[in-house]
Amino acid sequence: MNSNRCSGARWSIGILALAMAIMVMPAVAGAQAPAAPPPGQAPPAGGPPPGANNMKAPYAPFHIIGNIYYIGSKGLACYLITTPAGNILLDTGYPDMAPQIEGNIQTLGFKLTDTKILLNSHAHIDHGGGMAEFKTATGGQLVGMAEDAPYFESGGHNDVMFGDRNLFPPVHVDRVIHDKDTVTLGGVTLTAHLTPGHTPGNTTWTMVTTDKGKSYNVVFFGIVTPFPNTNFTGNPLYPNLKADWQKTMDVLPTLKCDIFLGSNAAFYNMEQKHDALLANADPNPFIDPAGCKAFVDRGEATFQNLLTNPPPAGGPGMGGPPPPPAGGTK
Numbered sequence: 001m002n003s004n005r006c007s008g009a010r011w012s013i014g015i016l017a018l019a020m021a022i023m024v025m026p027a028v029a030g031a032q033a034p035a036a037p038p039p040g041q042a043p044p045a046g047g048p049p050p051g052a053n054n055m056k057a058p059y060a061p062f063h064i065i066g067n068i069y070y071i072g073s074k075g076l077a078c079y080l081i082t083t084p085a086g087n088i089l090l091d092t093g094y095p096d097m098a099p100q101i102e103g104n105i106q107t108l109g110f111k112l113t114d115t116k117i118l119l120n121s122h123a124h125i126d127h128g129g130g131m132a133e134f135k136t137a138t139g140g141q142l143v144g145m146a147e148d149a150p151y152f153e154s155g156g157h158n159d160v161m162f163g164d165r166n167l168f169p170p171v172h173v174d175r176v177i178h179d180k181d182t183v184t185l186g187g188v189t190l191t192a193h194l195t196p197g198h199t200p201g202n203t204t205w206t207m208v209t210t211d212k213g214k215s216y217n218v219v220f221f222g223i224v225t226p227f228p229n230t231n232f233t234g235n236p237l238y239p240n241l242k243a244d245w246q247k248t249m250d251v252l253p254t255l256k257c258d259i260f261l262g263s264n265a266a267f268y269n270m271e272q273k274h275d276a277l278l279a280n281a282d283p284n285p286f287i288d289p290a291g292c293k294a295f296v297d298r299g300e301a302t303f304q305n306l307l308t309n310p311p312p313a314g315g316p317g318m319g320g321p322p323p324p325p326a327g328g329t330k
């Protein structure tokens with residue numbers, strides 16, 4: 001199966017093939033030190049998890065809409081948001097993807113050193129692991145949600161899900177932000193929405209972009225769907241796990257969404273929409289409020305199902321072992 005062709009409804013297959021491989025640790029909120037992973041549930045230490053290579057596969061960068069460009073890999077979305085005063089980077093992929101993402105920026109005709117601000121969806125190796133390199137390469141300032149800032153600063157140490165199994169180069173957070181804080185550059189403003197659960201500081205970003213004379217509300221979703229082995233009450237180290245996810249579920253429907261984007265390409269059928277864009281689809285296929293609502297509704301349905309049918313607790317804060325991914329892994 002090609003995860004990049006996944007329907008939105010099947011992101012839990014394509015992405016889960018990767019995600020479940022690495023999501024085997026309990027989610028733990030707050031500053032409490034997480035317990036070590038149960039040995040039988042931990043993937044091999046070191047290196048990317050199975051499926052990562054496909055997620056990292058190069059993808060030609062392209063203009064999405066307005067002042068927003070896709071510069072990520074096939075699976076791991078990264079964005080460049082341009083302004084008259086310089087550019088904003090959102091997410092980096094894995095640390096070793098830095099040359100690929102930097103090359104994508106340059107392929108589009110932008111200078112790395114014009115990147116003034118570095119944003120992230122959350123402090124995990126596969127989305128923000130390259131921040132240290134990008135700070136060096138661009139001179140940009142890293143902005144991070146307060147609840148995730150410690151994990152950037154420590155390079156993923158004591159991660160709430162991974163323990164120390166997915167470490168990345170530590171990086172200083174230049175500006176620590178909180179829920180609903182904004183980031184402005186060159187007249188472009190992004191708002192940070194705390195959508196916790198996947199990580200304590202998981203962030204969904206919103207902005208307005210203008211294209212062909214029309215303004216659109218853009219949502220860059222973080223990871224906002226619980227994984228199907230999540231047991232909300234099984235982790236004594238994370239008493240607020242359920243409440244955190246509930247907050248996320250409460251926030252998401254309130255976000256105005258015309259342009260549907262996110263931290264994983266499969267969330268919003270990136271490749272399919274890009275193909276349509278290349279075929280001169282009009283209107284721009286990334287304008288997808290219905291798809292956006294369906295994505296949010298699926299997350300809510302997953303959350304509610306986990307509440308009513310909790311998986312057996314297989315360890316602190318988690319359910320049993322992840323189910324085998326349907327449709328094969330990659």
Ligand SMILES: [Zn+2]
Pocket residue numbers: 122124127198223
């Ligand atoms: Zn993550």
